[in-house]
Amino acid sequence: MTVTDxxxxxxxALEQFVHQAVGDLAAAISGLMVHLGDRLGLYRAMAGAGPLTAAELSARTGTSERYVREWLSNQAAGGYVAYEPAAGTFELSAEHALVLADESSPVFLDGAFETIASCYTDxxxxxxxxxxxxxxxxxxxxxRLYTGAxxxxxxxxxxxxxxxxxPALDGVVEKLRDGASVADVGCGLGASTVILAQxxxxxxxxxxxxxxxSIDAAREAAAEAGVERRARFEVGSAKxxxxxxxxxxxxFDCLHDMGDPVGAARHIRDSLAEDGTLLLVEPAAGERLEDNLNPVSRLYYGLSTVICTPSSLxxxxxxxxxxxxxxxxxxxxLNEAGFSHVRVATRTPFNLVIEARR
Known part of the structure; x- marks a missing residue:
């Protein structure tokens, strides 16, 4: 009998990984706390209000002081709000409010927490x-997947x-100013289409x-924005x-969700004018897995596992x-679909922006 050592x-290394896993556990439950803070208006009530006690915040939001006090304690432990022990007050900084309370902010992230909350349900x-x-x-x-997205x-x-x-695309802005025909495929609840129409x-x-x-909601959004005469919405796929x-x-953030992205892109190419342009926005990523071992890709791989890949399959x-x-x-x-000119026009920490032409 051989004994394996x-x-x-x-x-x-074991201790370090246990600390990492505990940190992820804290982040996982705190993600729910962020979703609750968003849904109950707790962050919005704290934004610009200065230091508040739990009782003051509960009065502002019509919530229970006991629950709010426990929630604020979680937020303070995670560094989302600042705690002043002498006064027993909590404060949401202006910087953190941009991420948690201001939906017009380019760094607003509550929608991501809402999206992830939907995934736990499923x-x-x-x-x-x-x-x-x-x-x-x-x-x-x-x-909540659709509203969160x-x-x-x-x-x-x-x-x-x-x-x-x-502006990173060749000649597109000029066409849009003069009057162009535009299709926004995979428009979801219409945010991108409405922004363009405005x-x-x-x-x-x-x-x-x-x-x-989603199309019903997009039509309502266009009417609310006053652009329904030049922005219409239809149920349909790229094909x-x-x-x-x-x-x-x-x-926008949808080609990878499609079952046949080559076929979809080929049909789009055939639908373009001779000098037309495809604007493809996809999640930021490097070429190889080893290029993507970072927090942003960790988020995207997780969402891809339970949303994007299942949708395609x-x-x-x-x-x-x-x-x-x-x-x-x-x-x-895109090359397989017949596009002869493809380039990365620009990028952000979260996005790849690709121009494709016939």
Missing amino acids: TPRLDEA HEAFAEAFRSGDGIGWGDHDD LRLFRPGYAANLVDSWL AFEHSSFVGYDIHGP DLPGAGYDLVTL DQEVGLGLGAQAGPKRLEEV
């Missing part, structure tokens, strides 16, 4: 998908789309999405894009491109 443990469906290999349809998630992406679109992403009053816009309730002659087609072809495909793989997809 038990490998000697690196006690320091965990049984994810476990079954792991066992079966089947996909999960985009419309089969907890409703809207609130996650809209601040970045508002901050970057008109001022930096479009900025370019001489152009016409149509948003497509496979999720009917339902009719006719030809679009000056610009946009794909539920559709025809089921390529499962994933949210961290990277620029080289995306260029391959």
Whole structure:
């Protein structure tokens, strides 16, 4: 009988990883606390208010002081709010308010926490998908996925789309100012389409999405913004894009969700005018896994595991491109679809912005 020696443990490495895992546990439950703070208006009530006691915050928000006190203690322990022991007060700094309380801020992140909260609700469906290999349809998630995604992406679109992403494309801004025909494919609840329609009053816009309730919400958003005459919305996929002659087609954070991204991109190419442009915005990523071992990619790989990849696997072809495909793989997809000119036009810490032309 051969006795296998038990490998000697690196006690320091073990201790370090336990600390890391405990930190992740604290972050996981604190993510729920952020979602509650957002949903109950606690951050908004603290923004600009200076130091507050738990009783004062509960009075401002119509919530229970005992629950608020425990929530504030969690927030103080995580460094989200500052605690003053002598006065027993808590304060949300102006900097932290931009992330947690101001939906117009380009660094607002409550939508991401809302999206992740929806994923916990759907965990049984994810476990079954792991066992079966089947996909999960985009419309089969907890409703907070759609509102969370809207609130996650809209601040970045508002901050970057008109001022930096479009100017990085060759000649597109000029066309939009003069009056262009634009299709926004995978428009979701319409944030990107509405932003475009607000900025370019001489152009016409149509948003497509496979999720009917999202299209209903997009129509309401366009009416509320006063752009419904030049921004309409239809239920449909990329392959339902009719006719030809679009000056610009946009794909915001959705190509990797499609079952057949090559086929979708090929149909979009055929729908463009001869000098038309595809604007593709995808999550930021490097070429290889070893290039993506960082917090942003960790977030995107997690979301891709339970949202993006299942959505693709539920559709025809089921390529499962994933949210961290990277620029080289995306260029391959677009080249295979027939685009001859593909380049990374610009990027942010969260986005790859790619221009493709026929």
